[in-house]
Amino acid sequence: MSRRVVITGLGVCAPNGVGLTDFTKALTNGTSGIRFQSELERLNFGCQIAANPLVRDNILNEYFTPLQLRGLNASGIVYGVIAGMDAWTDAGLKPNATAEPYWDYGILFGTGILGVDKFREAILKIDDQNVRRLGSTSVLQTMASGISAYLGGNLGCGNQVTTNSSACTTGTEGVLMGYERISSGKAEVMLVGSCSDSGPYVWGGFDAMRILPRGYNDNPTEASRPMSASANGFVPGSGAGALVLESLESAQDRGAKIYAEVLGGEVNSGGQLGEGSMTAPNSTAVQRCIRNAVKNAGIKTEEIDVINGHLTATAKDSLEVANWSAALGRKGADFPYINSFKGMIGHCLAAAGSIECVGTILQFKEGAIFGNVNCEDVHPEITEIISETKIPRKTIAYHPKVIAKASFGFGDVNACVIFKVYGE
Structure with missing residues (x-):
């Protein structure tokens, strides 16, 4: 059994645009999301530029409950939930408001390193013998599957809800894993994507390896130069991308818009x-x-x-x-x-494949x-x-x-x- 699989929803939280409208405009105009990072300068990094989404605090209430926001200190989860929820809405789907899980709907959302800042916070509190002050969300924010767990709970999905991790291949691999689950008849809808944390504790290892450009701290938008003779290393980035994959039959039954087909x-x-x-x-x-x-x-x-x-x-x-x-x-x-797209968004690590898949699909639409x-x-x-x-x-x-x-x-x-x- 092999069923056709289509894409019915997209969501993105990228360094050069949060949301499809801003991201599309940025890609069309060649707008960069690579910026000077004062924190990297303070920490004496050689490469003091990076690409991370600019998420306004006032929009978080649209994606998280007050309880979820209490003690939330994992940028990758923030990016992933925004992208994932937006893709779900873009597909014309709604969170489950019943007492029965959506048995045919699943989530496969990948990451590389998740909750690094929360890890650091936990380590400091434990070292200070304040383990009781860690709070109830530290485990959820630091386990790799935290992002799929957040989305699974927000949307009420009852099919496979899991996380993959394959370094920079994570997002693209996840699309294929979701495709295979639907194609084989094991699910009707799969929300797939990936996310990556921001910050020096994620990017520091690459700076230590001296594989990041060090000569563009004063002109960050020119630093990432794919296919260029003057390319001098990748610019670290972060964010999230998400796609709703759906069987063609399900999409047609719902009258959903279809961006493209996954072959x-x-x-x-x-x-x-x-x-x-x-x-x-x-x-x-x-x-x-x-x-x-x-x-x-x-x-x-x-x-x-x-x-x-x-x-x-x-x-x-x-x-x-x-x-x-x-x-x-x-x-x-x-x-x-x-x-x-890395000239505009840098290398978003585990989120790279999913963000770039969203941009790739937008080329059909545009x-x-x-x-x-x-x-x-x-x-x-x-x-x-x-x-x-x-x-x-x-x-x-x-x-x-x-x-x-x-x-x-x-x-x-x-x-x-x-x-x-x-x-x-």
């Missing part, structure tokens, strides 16, 4: 063998992941119009483009259009390909493979039919999903 995809690992390592991709596995995604989606490589890559603004961007070209058997002017910010000087290794015309610097009008979105994460793990414009 399928692939997840795999390079095993940290060959050129693969904890931080570097095994190209054989990357290419295999892309090829199998195309095969599983039931399309041909030449049908792909657009690629939304992982493309983090590091030295590996050229290798990623080479892997796409080899996997698809396309190069030069025949290569699909390709873009990366009839556009969003531009590549800070890519004035395309890396020469990339232009040897593909035509520069396939790397739009600004948003262009275009009605894509098929878009491939991929994420490649720490641990040599890969995910590629294929989206298609919906047509009965």
